[in-house]
Amino acid sequence: MRIGIIGGGFMGEAFLRGLLRAQVAAPGDIAVAEVSPARRAQLSEHGVRVTDDIETACIGANLVLLAVKPQDLPGVASAMRGVLGVSTVVVSIAAGVRLADVQRHSGHRASVRVMPNLPAAIGEGAAVYLAAPEVTTEQRAHVRAMLDGIATAVIEVSDDDAVDLATAVHGSGPAYVYLMIESLIDAAVRLGMKRPDASALVLATVAGSARYAMESGLHPAELKNAVTSPGGTTAAALAELEAASMRSAFDDAVEAAYLRAQDLGDER
Numbered sequence: 001m002r003i004g005i006i007g008g009g010f011m012g013e014a015f016l017r018g019l020l021r022a023q024v025a026a027p028g029d030i031a032v033a034e035v036s037p038a039r040r041a042q043l044s045e046h047g048v049r050v051t052d053d054i055e056t057a058c059i060g061a062n063l064v065l066l067a068v069k070p071q072d073l074p075g076v077a078s079a080m081r082g083v084l085g086v087s088t089v090v091v092s093i094a095a096g097v098r099l100a101d102v103q104r105h106s107g108h109r110a111s112v113r114v115m116p117n118l119p120a121a122i123g124e125g126a127a128v129y130l131a132a133p134e135v136t137t138e139q140r141a142h143v144r145a146m147l148d149g150i151a152t153a154v155i156e157v158s159d160d161d162a163v164d165l166a167t168a169v170h171g172s173g174p175a176y177v178y179l180m181i182e183s184l185i186d187a188a189v190r191l192g193m194k195r196p197d198a199s200a201l202v203l204a205t206v207a208g209s210a211r212y213a214m215e216s217g218l219h220p221a222e223l224k225n226a227v228t229s230p231g232g233t234t235a236a237a238l239a240e241l242e243a244a245s246m247r248s249a250f251d252d253a254v255e256a257a258y259l260r261a262q263d264l265g266d267e268r
Helices: 008-019 037-046 056-058 070-078 099-107 118-122 137-148 160-171 173-190 193-215 220-227 232-241 246-267
Strands: 003-006 030-033 049-051 063-066 089-092 111-113 125-131 153-155
Touching: 003 056, 003 125, 008 030, 008 037, 008 137, 030 056, 037 049, 037 070, 037 089, 049 056, 049 089, 063 070, 070 089, 070 099, 089 099, 089 137, 099 111, 111 137, 111 160, 118 125, 125 137, 137 153, 160 173, 160 246, 193 220, 193 232, 232 246
Parallel strands: 003 030, 003 063, 030 049, 063 089, 089 111, 125 153
Antiparallel strands: 111 125
């Protein structure tokens, strides 16, 4: 598979690393278009072809990834018009840009909208994608192979609203987790623990808890109950979190992110 990546920023490079790690494509079959000379020098260390020209990166590509900021997508996508082959699939990871807008700006019907998240940088991300009806079975396989290189959970959805909801859950989700991590560390420090020790314990706890939940397949409530002894320390802590309306706070946060994602789509 020949791949063109338009935009060599953080997420563009995260996808590049994932493609190479999973051997979805050989370095010589990947071209990255990036405007920054400094970034081009860094990206060339991966052994891929690097250019400052969008058209050059698109020529002959089976898949073209648009890894640019939402406000830059219209101009970048328009620059690809007339260059994309009939067998090429266009994939956009621009937040808030709806699938129809990707098609309109690029003039290419075989397009896919993807919402990845930050852990894609280490191949441990989650991704949701929406494919246009014009995307063929072969093109879907190319998209899926790319996403499997950066995510451990890949979900296909049926409309843009579902992408917006996923954005509020897994796209913004790492920030919710990091806020929790920061809060736990700060609480431990306030009570007398050294910060490096608190950081090590909290990070290991969060990572291990997530991994155990994935491997056990048990419902979160079952896992929570397994840690909670009647009248014990965990029960006391959970009572405080429930009294502080933690569940409602998460519910409100996800809804606020969902509504904002929809607003961004309207603004595009």
